[in-house]
Amino acid sequence: MAVERTLSIIKPDATRRNLTGAINKCFEDAGLRIVAQKRIQLTRDKAEGFYAVHKERPFYGDLCDFMTSGPVVVQVLEGEGAIAKNREVMGATNPDDAAEGTIRKLFAENIEANSVHGSDSPDNAATEIKYFFEGSEIIG
Numbered sequence: 001m002a003v004e005r006t007l008s009i010i011k012p013d014a015t016r017r018n019l020t021g022a023i024n025k026c027f028e029d030a031g032l033r034i035v036a037q038k039r040i041q042l043t044r045d046k047a048e049g050f051y052a053v054h055k056e057r058p059f060y061g062d063l064c065d066f067m068t069s070g071p072v073v074v075q076v077l078e079g080e081g082a083i084a085k086n087r088e089v090m091g092a093t094n095p096d097d098a099a100e101g102t103i104r105k106l107f108a109e110n111i112e113a114n115s116v117h118g119s120d121s122p123d124n125a126a127t128e129i130k131y132f133f134e135g136s137e138i139i140g
């Protein structure tokens with residue numbers, strides 16, 4: 001399988017509870033390498049742009065409120081099949097449906113405050129990485 005890069009976001013519910021290190025350990029234990037990382041405060045514009053695909057969904061406004069409610073940690077993860085592997089490590093969107101041992105099962109508060117984001121396809125990974133990082137900020 002090819003080495004891939006994927007965008008990860010540690011969401012405000014997790015930074016608020018000081019879980020950045022615990023979540024990073026899950027990634028590293030799964031063989032994912034953190035090749036870029038920064039802690040930022042999303043502006044409303046930046047959050048709305050990131051989730052534009054969900055604009056018509058009823059939870060869009062709430063989701064953008066939540067994503068701007070505190071700092072996030074944006075990261076690029078690298079590894080063999082990193083996109084699918086990260087989705088596996090994250091677990092299902094709703095923590096009630098997430099498999100044992102996944103980040104969302106371990107840490108998520110609810111379907112919205114679910115601790116992590118991960119790109120879901122190679123195209124989205126490329127777009128989402130560019131949304132937050134210059135090429136020079138990613139050190140493989």
Ligand code: GDP
Binds near residue numbers: 062092116120
């Ligand atoms: P993901 O790829 O697993 O993150 O899930 P989606 O792309 O479907 O949704 C994006 C994000 O929107 C999720 O991670 C949640 O934070 C939020 N979300 C998804 N579904 C719901 C919902 O039914 N209600 C609320 N309030 N938030 C949701």
